[in-house]
Amino acid sequence: LSLEALLLSLGLGLISARFxxxxxxxxxLPSVIGEIxxxxxxxxxxxxxxxxxxIEEFSQIGIIFLLFIIGLEIDFKExxxxxxxxxxxxxxxxxxxxxxxxxxxxxxxLSAFDWxxxxxxxxxxxxxxxxxxxxxxxxxxxxNTDEGKTVLSVAIYDDVITLIALTIISxxxxxxxxxxxxxxxxPLVSVGIFFAVMIFVVPILIKVIPRFTxxxxxxxxxxSVAAGLILIIAFISESIGLSAILGSFLLxxxxxxxxxxxxxxxxxxxxxxxxxxxxxxxFYIGVLTIITPDLLSFxxxxxxxxxxxxxxxxxxxGAKILRLKNRESAVIxxxxxxxxxxxLAITEIAIGLGIFISQIRTIxxxxxxxxxxxxxxxxxxxxxxxxxxLEACELPERAPIEPEEIIIEEKKKEIKKEFKEI
Amino acid sequence: LSLEALLLSLGLGLISARFxxxxxxxxxLPSVIGEIxxxxxxxxxxxxxxxxxxIEEFSQIGIIFLLFIIGLEIDFKExxxxxxxxxxxxxxxxxxxxxxxxxxxxxxxLSAFDWxxxxxxxxxxxxxxxxxxxxxxxxxxxxNTDEGKTVLSVAIYDDVITLIALTIISxxxxxxxxxxxxxxxxPLVSVGIFFAVMIFVVPILIKVIPRFTxxxxxxxxxxSVAAGLILIIAFISESIGLSAILGSFLLxxxxxxxxxxxxxxxxxxxxxxxxxxxxxxxFYIGVLTIITPDLLSFxxxxxxxxxxxxxxxxxxxGAKILRLKNRESAVIxxxxxxxxxxxLAITEIAIGLGIFISQIRTIxxxxxxxxxxxxxxxxxxxxxxxxxxLEACELPERAPIEPEEIIIEEKKKEIKKEFKEI
Numbered sequence: 006l007s008l009e010a011l012l013l014s015l016g017l018g019l020i021s022a023r024f025x026x027x028x029x030x031x032x033x034l035p036s037v038i039g040e041i042x043x044x045x046x047x048x049x050x051x052x053x054x055x056x057x058x059x060i061e062e063f064s065q066i067g068i069i070f071l072l073f074i075i076g077l078e079i080d081f082k083e084x085x086x087x088x089x090x091x092x093x094x095x096x097x098x099x100x101x102x103x104x105x106x107x108x109x110x111x112x113x114x115l116s117a118f119d120w121x122x123x124x125x126x127x128x129x130x131x132x133x134x135x136x137x138x139x140x141x142x143x144x145x146x147x148x149n150t151d152e153g154k155t156v157l158s159v160a161i162y163d164d165v166i167t168l169i170a171l172t173i174i175s176x177x178x179x180x181x182x183x184x185x186x187x188x189x190x191x192p193l194v195s196v197g198i199f200f201a202v203m204i205f206v207v208p209i210l211i212k213v214i215p216r217f218t219x220x221x222x223x224x225x226x227x228x229s230v231a232a233g234l235i236l237i238i239a240f241i242s243e244s245i246g247l248s249a250i251l252g253s254f255l256l257x258x259x260x261x262x263x264x265x266x267x268x269x270x271x272x273x274x275x276x277x278x279x280x281x282x283x284x285x286x287x288f289y290i291g292v293l294t295i296i297t298p299d300l301l302s303f304x305x306x307x308x309x310x311x312x313x314x315x316x317x318x319x320x321x322x323g324a325k326i327l328r329l330k331n332r333e334s335a336v337i338x339x340x341x342x343x344x345x346x347x348x349l350a351i352t353e354i355a356i357g358l359g360i361f362i363s364q365i366r367t368i369x370x371x372x373x374x375x376x377x378x379x380x381x382x383x384x385x386x387x388x389x390x391x392x393x394x395l396e397a398c399e400l401p402e403r404a405p406i407e408p409e410e411i412i413i414e415e416k417k418k419e420i421k422k423e424f425k426e427i
Numbered sequence: 428l429s430l431e432a433l434l435l436s437l438g439l440g441l442i443s444a445r446f447x448x449x450x451x452x453x454x455x456l457p458s459v460i461g462e463i464x465x466x467x468x469x470x471x472x473x474x475x476x477x478x479x480x481x482i483e484e485f486s487q488i489g490i491i492f493l494l495f496i497i498g499l500e501i502d503f504k505e506x507x508x509x510x511x512x513x514x515x516x517x518x519x520x521x522x523x524x525x526x527x528x529x530x531x532x533x534x535x536x537l538s539a540f541d542w543x544x545x546x547x548x549x550x551x552x553x554x555x556x557x558x559x560x561x562x563x564x565x566x567x568x569x570x571n572t573d574e575g576k577t578v579l580s581v582a583i584y585d586d587v588i589t590l591i592a593l594t595i596i597s598x599x600x601x602x603x604x605x606x607x608x609x610x611x612x613x614p615l616v617s618v619g620i621f622f623a624v625m626i627f628v629v630p631i632l633i634k635v636i637p638r639f640t641x642x643x644x645x646x647x648x649x650x651s652v653a654a655g656l657i658l659i660i661a662f663i664s665e666s667i668g669l670s671a672i673l674g675s676f677l678l679x680x681x682x683x684x685x686x687x688x689x690x691x692x693x694x695x696x697x698x699x700x701x702x703x704x705x706x707x708x709x710f711y712i713g714v715l716t717i718i719t720p721d722l723l724s725f726x727x728x729x730x731x732x733x734x735x736x737x738x739x740x741x742x743x744x745g746a747k748i749l750r751l752k753n754r755e756s757a758v759i760x761x762x763x764x765x766x767x768x769x770x771l772a773i774t775e776i777a778i779g780l781g782i783f784i785s786q787i788r789t790i791x792x793x794x795x796x797x798x799x800x801x802x803x804x805x806x807x808x809x810x811x812x813x814x815x816x817l818e819a820c821e822l823p824e825r826a827p828i829e830p831e832e833i834i835i836e837e838k839k840k841e842i843k844k845e846f847k848e849i
Contacts, residue, residue, distance in 0.1 A: 009665050011484050012491075016658030023651040062433050062484070069434075228702030229445040236438030243431050277699045280650030 014059040015285065017047060022284040033144070035137055035377050037287050037345045041370055044291020057292045064289035065249065067282030068350050069239045070232075070274055072168075072250040075347075076257020077271050079165055090327055091158035097323030098316065098341060099131045099163055103170075105315025106130035106308075113304040118362050121178050125355040128174060129369065130312050131167040132347035134377075135160030138340035141381040145388055152333040156340040159320065164347060171351060172251050175358075176200060195245045203238070203255040208262040215265045227266055228273040235274075248354040290349055293363070294370045305368050312372045313379070316341045332387060339383045343376045436481040437707065439469055444706040444713075455566070457559055457799050459709050459767045463792055466713015479714045486711035487671065489704030490772050491661045492654075492696055494590075494672040497769075498679020499693050501587055512749055513580035519745035520738065520763060521553045521585055525592075527737025528552035528730075535726040540784050543600050547777040550596060551791065552734050553589040556767035556799075557582030563803040564762070567810055574755040578762040581742065586769060593773060594673050597780075598622060617667045625660070625677040630684040637687045649688055650695035657696075670776040712771055715785070716792045727790050734794045735801070738763045754809060761805045765798045 021043040026036030047055045110116060110123025138156055142148040148157075176196045214230060235253045242252025260270055321338035329337070352369045355361040443465040448458030469477045532538060532545025560578055564570040570579075598618045636652060657675050664674025682692055743760030751759070774791045777783040 008484065008487055008671070009662055012658045012662035012665065012671060015488075016655045016660075016662060019651045019655030019658065023648055023655070027648065062430065065430055066437075225698060225702040226445055226449065228698065229441045229706055232703055233438045233441030233445070236434045236441070238438075240431055240434035240438060243434065249430070249434065273698065273702065276647060276650065276695065277703055280647040280695065281654055281699060284651055 010056070010059050014055045015063060018043070018055060018060060018285050018288040019281070021047060022288040026284065033140065033381065035134070035343075035345060037134075038374050038377055040284050040287035041291040041294065041373070044288040045294050045296065046291075047288075048292030048294070050294065050296050055288075055292050057289060060285055060289050060292070063282055064286040066236075067278060067284075067286030067289075068346075068353065069235060069249050069253045070278040071283055071286070071346060072350065073231075073235050073253040073257040073260075074271065074275055074278060075164070075168070076254040077260050077267065077274075079161075079258065079261070091155060091162055093327055094155065094159050094320055094323035094337060095162035095166060097326065098159065098320035098338075099166060101319030101322065102130045102312075102315040103127035105311040105319075109308050109311040113307055115304075115361075115365070119360045121360045122355070122365075124174060124178070125351065125360050126308070126365075128167065128171050129348045129351040129355070130315055130344075131163065131170065132344060132351070133160045133163040133167075133316070133341045134343045134345035134347065134373075135340065136345070137343045137377050137380050138384065141384045142336075142340070145385070147336075147388060152329075152336040152340075155324075155329075155333075156337055159337060159341065163341060167347060167351075168254060171354075172200075172254070175247055175251055175354070196247060199241065199245055199247070199252075200255075203252070203259065207238075207256065208259040211259055211263055215263055224269055224273055227269050228277065231260070231270045231274055232277070248357060250350055250354065287346075287349075290353075290366070290370060294367050296367065300364075300367055300371075305371065308368050309372055309375055312344065313342055313376060335387050336384065339380060339387065342383075343380045345373050345377070348373060432478070432481050436477045437485060440465070440477060440482060440707050440710040441703070443469060444710040448706065455562065455803065457556070457765075457767060459556075460796050460799055462706050462709035463713040463716065463795070466710040467716050467718065468713075469710075470714030470716070472716065472718050477710075477714050479711060482707055482711050482714070485704055486708040488658075489700060489706075489708030489711075490768075490775065491657060491671050491675045492700040493705055493708070493768060494772065495653075495657050495675040495679040495682075496693065496697055496700060497586070497590070498676040499682050499689065499696075501583075501680065501683070513577060513584055515749055516577065516581050516742055516745035516759060517584035517588060519748065520581065520742035520760075521588060523741030523744065524552045524737040525549035527733040527741075531730050531733040535729055537726075537783075537787070541782045543782045544777070544787075546596060546600070547773065547782050548730070548787075550589065550593050551770045551773040551777070552737055552766075553585065553592065554766060554769035554773070555582045555585040555589075555738070555763045556765045556769065556795075557762065558767070559765045559799050559802050560762040560806065563806045564758075567807065569758075569810060574751075574758040574762075577746075577751075577755075577759055581759060581763065585763060589769060589773075590676060593776075594622075594676070597669055597673055597776070618669060621663065621667055621669070621674075622677075625674070625681065629660075629678065630681040633681055633685055637685055646691055646695055649691050650699065653682070653692045653696055654699070670779060672772055672776065709768075709771075712775075712788070712792060716789045718789065722786075722789055722793075727793065730790050731794055731797055734766065735764055735798060757809050758806065761802060761809065764805075765802045767795050767799070770795060 022040035025039030025043045027039070029039035029042075030036045044055070046052060048057070104127065106127035106129060107123045110126040115122040115126065135156065138160070139148060142150075142153050142156065147153055177193075211234075235256055238252040238256045239249035240252075242255075243249040261267060263270075317338040319338075320341045321334045324334035324337045325331075348369055352361065352366055356363055356366060444462035447461030447465045449461070451461035451464075452458045466477070468474060470479070526549065528549035528551060529545045532548040537544040537548065557578065560582070561570060564572075564575050564578065569575055599615075633656075657678055660674040660678045661671035662674075664677075665671040683689060685692075739760040741760075742763045743756045746756035746759045747753075770791055774783065774788055778785055778788060
């Protein structure tokens with residue numbers, strides 16, 4: 006009977022999540038929201054057909070694989086090429102986002118449940134899901150402008166620095182270490198060893214993989230080997246008190262060291278992740294999202310406002326400090342507001358570690374939905390205001406849009422990542 | 428802690444199954460055996476690291492997806508083209524294989540546990556896994572001979588008729604229906620409706636899928652939709668008392684009705700099946716295979732001998748009736764001996780329905796291993812005996828081997844199916 010429940014839940018989850026995901030995408034919104042709403046509909050909040058426990062394992066594998074892909078996709082060389090401008094904006098932007106989240110965590114008393122909760126609220130607020138921004142700018146033919154390019158660079162930095170910060174913070178305060186006796190240090194030591202091994206040893210060790218897979222016949226062998234390694238590293242990561250997804254993220258970074266199979270690994274893992282496991286993760290988030298009347302509280306409203314304003318103010322300020330124009334700064338600020346998978350992943354980590362109460366999840370889901378809804382509206386408003394002026398005097402500047410390769414590639418990658426497959 | 432166990436078991440399972448699978452393949456044996464042995468090593472028989480319950484769900488999805496792929500791959504048009512010769516040989520061959528298994532079931536008292544057990548032993552003995560035969564003939568440069576072509580055709584017929592027989596028999600005796608009152612007929616009625624819907628209605632209904640997926644952006648959407656439908660049909664099939672894999676097999680047949688996306692569906696589902704779920708199924712079979720001293724019994728020995736002799740005698744006789752030469756008939760008879768995934772799938776169905784005791788599984792695993800080991804040896808022996816005579820007088824006949832398209836395609840498909848990806 007357990008198999009029956011699994012088959013039904015997974016089957017309904019995949020079909021409904023994909024169906025609503027496509028509908029939302031057609032409406033110009035991230036498919037992630039549709040997938041979450043599919044879960045809300047089939048979960049306890051409405052129809053009560055799917056129980057979270059049935060699909061928990063599949064959903065966890067989805068987010069574990071996603072973080073591997075994110076790690077694999079980070080292109081440090083490309084990042085170095087991007088102007089220093091973006092670093093400054095990111096630095097100021099995410100610091101203020103983090104501060105906003107942390108202050109909110111204290112104000113609304115989340116630290117009463119666990120002293121680390123405000124820190125993780127701050128962390129969760131740092132990430133950006135640039136997909137909806139890119140799509141909106143692209144639809145308005147504004148992606149290939151100065152601010153469009155900056156938005157892309159800053160968004161990449163935002164995510165990378167958020168994940169690095171998450172890794173470091175998890176490693177230091179993931180375990181409630183007392184420091185009262187020497188044995189309490191053991192978890193910290195094992196975390197330190199794990200990081201050292203993942204960053205310095207594993208990238209060298211995995212160089213032997215292509216030697217084996219070259220003789221192997223199918224690309225499926227590469228998928229099996231990659232998936233197997235991801236799961237084992239996720240297990241080690243989890244069993245020393247870190248989150249499983251941190252291990253898979255670090256493994257993704259390590260796999261960048263074997264360029265000869267990087268693309269195959271990426272495409273194969275991405276295909277099974279986006280086709281099977283990841284829709285189930287977002288669906289699962291929806292199933293877990295219990296919408297009750299007491300959700301309408303100052304905490305909910307306050308955190309949503311802080312999530313939006315922290316990003317906007319932070320990145321707007323960062324851009325203004327670099328003396329960018331008002332509208333350009335505003336576009337960058339607004340462009341960074343949307344959140345999606347990284348915010349949800351950090352939320353799941355914090356709930357898994359017992360740092361968040363599960364009600365936080367519903368607030369975070371609302372943040373994902375609301376930020377995705379308001380961003381296109383705000384962006385259109387920003388351009389509408391200055392549009393006439395532009396049309397009159399800046400026409401020659403906009404006319405011959407050259408297909409600059411970096412931007413086009415970035416754009417494609419981001420659109421692909423955020424919209425078509427997630 | 429349950430997530431940790433799952434991550435470790437799946438990770439170790441994938442890596443070890445693939446590694447041993449590759450090793451066996453290099454040694455000229457089916458990778459399936461290596462994958463099963465990986466399970467025997469990590470399971471309770473030896474290291475006791477992996478518990479079957481942890482990976483049961485993943486393994487079930489593996490075999491459910493496999494039967495979908497098998498259904499999708501059956502080419503009835505191609506089958507019609509193949510000579511009637513093959514039909515006769517298959518008919519006689521699998522009848523005797525079935526009879527052998529059934530008699531064995533009665534002789535060794537398996538009917539004492541469930542009256543349907545001998546019938547399912549017979550069914551399990553009917554299927555052929557032609558991969559090892561094809562590979563051996565190919566290595567000896569004998570695949571493009573008359574007997575080589577016949578072996579391929581007969582093997583395809585064997586599998587298709589076995590699966591059809593399985594479907595019909597499961598539908599009729601899968602449920603222990605008493606017929607004492609009218610309500611006992613309800614399961615039979617629902618099974619009948621299910622079959623009618625799957626065979627006549629679903630193939631027409633799914634024609635709408637390409638209309639939706641054409642507008643969808645990624646091939647991952649097709650994977651999600653296909654996987655979702657497979658799981659839902661498997662659920663329905665399971666919940667009316669049939670096996671889940673029968674539903675997915677029928678859905679695979681139905682999907683042949685949408686040629687415009689058939690290839691994409693096939694490749695995407697095959698990739699995730701062979702890369703993630705199916706190795707876990709064979710690994711799981713290994714984990715469940717408990718090798719104990721009392722396995723050395725007359726039942727074990729008798730069933731193994733019947734599995735081998737039933738196939739050989741049946742197909743040899745069939746070929747002789749058609750007045751094929753002795754060696755040709757012997758090659759066909761020996762070529763049909765190997766079993767693998769279909770035999771294991773039928774075994775799991777029977778265990779799931781409570782028809783087999785679980786010890787039968789270990790005997791079936793031995794049959795898979797032994798038949799795969801002896802077939803290449805026997806084939807080489809057959810050709811060795813007649814080789815000098817051939818070299819002397821039949822040289823011109825063998826020399827200009829023309830790449831006949833059907834055979835090459837069949838060969839590629841079979842080799843691919845049996846050796847590289849499973």
